[in-house]
Amino acid sequence: MHDVNPTSRRRFLGLAGSAALCSTVPIVTLRPADATPAMLASAIRNVVGEADLHTGKVKLDVPPLVENGNTVPMTVSVTSPMTPEDHVKSIHVFNEKNPQPNIGNFYLGPHAGRAQVSTRIRLADSQKVVAIARLSDDTFWLASVDVVVTLAACTEEVI
Amino acid sequence: MASALINVPKTAKRGDIIEVKTLMSHIMEPGYRHTASGQMVPRDIITSFTCRFNGTEIFRTDLFPAIAANPFITFFTRATGSGKFEFEWIGDNGFSETASASISVE
Numbered sequence: 001m002h003d004v005n006p007t008s009r010r011r012f013l014g015l016a017g018s019a020a021l022c023s024t025v026p027i028v029t030l031r032p033a034d035a036t037p038a039m040l041a042s043a044i045r046n047v048v049g050e051a052d053l054h055t056g057k058v059k060l061d062v063p064p065l066v067e068n069g070n071t072v073p074m075t076v077s078v079t080s081p082m083t084p085e086d087h088v089k090s091i092h093v094f095n096e097k098n099p100q101p102n103i104g105n106f107y108l109g110p111h112a113g114r115a116q117v118s119t120r121i122r123l124a125d126s127q128k129v130v131a132i133a134r135l136s137d138d139t140f141w142l143a144s145v146d147v148v149v150t151l152a153a154c155t156e157e158v159i
Numbered sequence: 160m161a162s163a164l165i166n167v168p169k170t171a172k173r174g175d176i177i178e179v180k181t182l183m184s185h186i187m188e189p190g191y192r193h194t195a196s197g198q199m200v201p202r203d204i205i206t207s208f209t210c211r212f213n214g215t216e217i218f219r220t221d222l223f224p225a226i227a228a229n230p231f232i233t234f235f236t237r238a239t240g241s242g243k244f245e246f247e248w249i250g251d252n253g254f255s256e257t258a259s260a261s262i263s264v265e
Contacts, residue, residue, distance in 0.1 A: 071227040098225050099191045105221040106234070112218070113176035113237035119220075120227035122189065154224065158194045 040094055040130070043101035047092050047132060048140050058091075058143035060131040062121075069123040069153035076106075078115035078133045078141070088115035089134045097127040098154055110136075122153040163258035165246060170263050171238035179210065179218075180233040183248045183256060189224035205230055205250035213242040222250075238264045 044053075061075040078088045087110040093103040106117045115133070123129070130144040166180035183205065190202025202224065210218040218234050230248075241263045248256045 095225060099189070100223055100225060102221075102223040103225040104223060107219040108234065109217070111237050111239070112235050114235040116235055117220075118231075118233040120231050122225045122227050153227075154189045154191050156192060158192050158200055 037096055039101045040096050043094055044130065044132065051138065051140050053132070053140050053142045055142055057141040058131050058133045060129065060143040060145050062129055062145050062147055064145070064147060066123060066147055066149045068151045069149040071120045072123050072147070073118065074121050074129070075116065075118040076131045080115045080135065082110055082113055082115055084110045085136070087136045089136055091117060092132045094130045095123065095127055097125040098122065099124065123147060123149045124152045124154040125149060163246065163256060165258050165260045167244055167260040167262055170265065173238060173240070173264050175238045176235050177238050178233060178235055179244065181246055182229060182231045184229050185250065185254070187224070187226060187228040187230065191224065203251045205248050205254060207249045208232060209247045211245045212236065238262065240264050
């Protein structure tokens with residue numbers, strides 16, 4: 001009645017085993033052209049030139065955990081008296097892994113009173129966001145934040 | 160149909176620092192997405208936003224595809240006198256919109 005052929009069972013297990021092995025062969029995945037850390041570095045160099053980057057003064061507010069990368073609130077503020085002698089000329093924001101390293105450039109001046117800008121950005125992956133401020137004495141100050149994104153933006157399919 | 164939302168206080172004291180909030184409705188298509196059939200969706204974004212007060216530029220932004228749809232930008236400025244804020248958005252495919260807001264400073 002229960003005539004199970006041991007040979008075929010062994011063969012089956014053998015085949016299943018080799019099939020499992022085959023699937024561990026590296027799968028080539030196609031990824032969109034992401035901005036690499038190298039692109040981030042060169043985008044920063046485009047703005048900063050040969051000047052030194054200092055850490056501090058800049059505060060970058062981005063939520064550390066983002067559910068939807070399509071709209072991420074972001075605020076950059078810089079500690080500055082905003083006087084004609086000492087003010088923030090511009091604020092530049094970059095990312096590491098979107099298709100493009102730039103997010104936005106904001107140009108302000110002593111009349112701004114407070115060096116703070118807010119907007120909503122897109123993030124295509126969990127990554128580092130960098131904000132750089134250029135002061136009136138042409139020094140550059142930097143702040144960076146690591147953000148975890150669960151739903152990526154920019155490269156998804158259009159429905 | 161594009162439309163702008165501007166939030167500027169109607170009155171302020173001289174020397175006050177006021178917040179200017181702006182929102183322009185725009186799709187901000189980044190140009191990196193494709194349809195189910197594999198076609199690339201061309202880029203369509205706002206590339207530049209400028210704010211002038213009584214004709215003088217007080218704030219400018221370069222926008223990139225990494226700015227979310229319906230760009231919402233806020234910044235600060237010092238109330239120096241009564242006048243008019245003029246806002247201008249320029250983008251791909253000849254996109255150009257303006258808006259304005261008045262403030263009276265005492």
